[in-house]
Amino acid sequence: MNSEKLKSLFKDWRITIIAGVVIGILLGLMVGWGIWPVQWTDLAPYHLRADLREDYLRMAIFTTSMTGDTSIANKAWSELETTADDTLEAVRANTGYITPEQITYFEGIVGAEGAEVVVPTTDTASDITTTPASGEEEEPTSGPNWLLLGGFCVVLLIGAAIAIYFFVIRPRKLGAAQQEDLKSIVRERMAESTVAMDYGDEELGYTKPISGFSPAEEEEQQLPVAQFMTTYMMGDDLYDDSFSIDAPTGEFLGECGVGISDTVGVGEPKRVSAFEVWLFDKNDIQTVTKVVMSEHVYEDNKTRMRLESKGEPILAEPGKVILLETATLQLEARIVDMEYGEGAAPDQSFFQRMTLELSVWSKERGSF
Numbered sequence: 001m002n003s004e005k006l007k008s009l010f011k012d013w014r015i016t017i018i019a020g021v022v023i024g025i026l027l028g029l030m031v032g033w034g035i036w037p038v039q040w041t042d043l044a045p046y047h048l049r050a051d052l053r054e055d056y057l058r059m060a061i062f063t064t065s066m067t068g069d070t071s072i073a074n075k076a077w078s079e080l081e082t083t084a085d086d087t088l089e090a091v092r093a094n095t096g097y098i099t100p101e102q103i104t105y106f107e108g109i110v111g112a113e114g115a116e117v118v119v120p121t122t123d124t125a126s127d128i129t130t131t132p133a134s135g136e137e138e139e140p141t142s143g144p145n146w147l148l149l150g151g152f153c154v155v156l157l158i159g160a161a162i163a164i165y166f167f168v169i170r171p172r173k174l175g176a177a178q179q180e181d182l183k184s185i186v187r188e189r190m191a192e193s194t195v196a197m198d199y200g201d202e203e204l205g206y207t208k209p210i211s212g213f214s215p216a217e218e219e220e221q222q223l224p225v226a227q228f229m230t231t232y233m234m235g236d237d238l239y240d241d242s243f244s245i246d247a248p249t250g251e252f253l254g255e256c257g258v259g260i261s262d263t264v265g266v267g268e269p270k271r272v273s274a275f276e277v278w279l280f281d282k283n284d285i286q287t288v289t290k291v292v293m294s295e296h297v298y299e300d301n302k303t304r305m306r307l308e309s310k311g312e313p314i315l316a317e318p319g320k321v322i323l324l325e326t327a328t329l330q331l332e333a334r335i336v337d338m339e340y341g342e343g344a345a346p347d348q349s350f351f352q353r354m355t356l357e358l359s360v361w362s363k364e365r366g367s368f
Contacts, residue, residue, distance in 0.1 A: 018163045022156055029152060039341045045082040053080060058096050066104040072108045077110040084110075149331060224359040225329075229359050230258050231355045234341055235269040245329065245360050254281040256324075256331055256358055261291050263306055271350035273297045274307055275316075277333045279360075281326030288324045291335075292316045294340065296349035316354070325363075332359045 023040050032038060037313045045056045060076030063069070093104060096270040227247070230241040242257030274297055278289040289311030297303050298315045307313060314322050322333040341352040 006359050007077065018160070022160045026153070026155055043081045044081075045076070046083055049088070050083075050090070053083060054090050054094070054096075057087050057091050058079075058098050061091070061102050061106040061299060062098050064109065065098075065105050073109040074100040088315075093111075134201075146210075176187060178242060189219075213287075223227065224255075225253065225362050226358075228256070228358040229336070232258075232260075232272065232275070232351065234272070234352050235315045237268065237270045239272075244356065246346065247362070252282060253344070253362065254279065254326070254329055256280065256360060258356055258358070261310060262293075262297065262303070264297070265345050271343070271345050272354075273303075273350045275332075275351075275356075276355060277322055277328060278311075279326055279331045281329045284327040284329075286326075288326055290314050290322055292322065292333075292335070292343075292354075294349050294351060296346050327361050330361045330363060332361075333357070334359070 014168050038236055045053055054062065057076060057080065064073040064076075069070075072125045082086055088103075088107070090099075094102075094104065095133075122350065160185070226243065226245045228241075232239045237260075240257070240259040242255055242259075244255055245253045247253055256279045257277075259276050259278075260270070260272050260274075261272045261276040262272075264273045265271050270334045274291050274293045276289055276291055281286045289308045292314045293304065294316060297307070298313060304313050308324055314320070316335060316338055318335055318338055320335045322335075324331040324333065337353065337355040339352040339354075340348045341350045343350075
């Protein structure tokens, strides 16, 4: 039931928001940098790279000197804004295809410092060539800043990993000591239960009824088709165990499981006050469910009635056996171990831990 776990995971609004933000940013970067990259057009020369501003100013100086149109010079100078003086200094240092006389003429028009208007002669103009100065190479057009893009992606991945750790992995981590203690408790309770089942009838003076099967056949008939153990520990907010029920021949018979049904209070970790024990039979149209409740919830009529819509209410007690039946399957859920939590909530209102043993028998025992 991985899809069910995924649905329960995204019920947490924080995880949904984080996942949406991360996916949205990644898609935005893919679209903005790869599919439809932003292209700037009609920018003023002020926004160009330094070398392109120099080329622009050389063309303006050359055109002004050849046509005598002073408006070209004034427009070019104003569009360079605060970079005008620095660009002019760079052009003086590397004149390229224009002459110093043309630069001086341009300076006189725009009012640059040290300007002296000298009208270029025809001979000077005839000497002008459009060949770039020796040693001047065109720089390739810069592409997307892949380093910046890569940095963004790394930061997003790290943020997503941190969020997943704190909101998904960390709550599911249980201390090793707690797990070992729980396992030992379960073993002890199961051993005690087995002994009680083996010797309880004899001690009470009961005799076992005689069946029509041989001892080997009777033992085979009493073995469950499937048996599972599931444990909830406080902090496992996504607790939802499900198991497939298969016949010895490998035939699929159904599914069973245990999940969180209700909680009390707010905040994290969740304070689980009830569990749903369910049984699905492939030969039955209806899934049978019973709700195992804490003592506080069971005695609260309003809450108990609300949960009755999910299934028959059962008071949680150590050793209690809960029976679920469908058309062809029978499930016995035994509470092996349970412990109430302590805190701000009412006494015996939520569980610190709960261990259930699920045993499934087929009603059609002779069919296998």
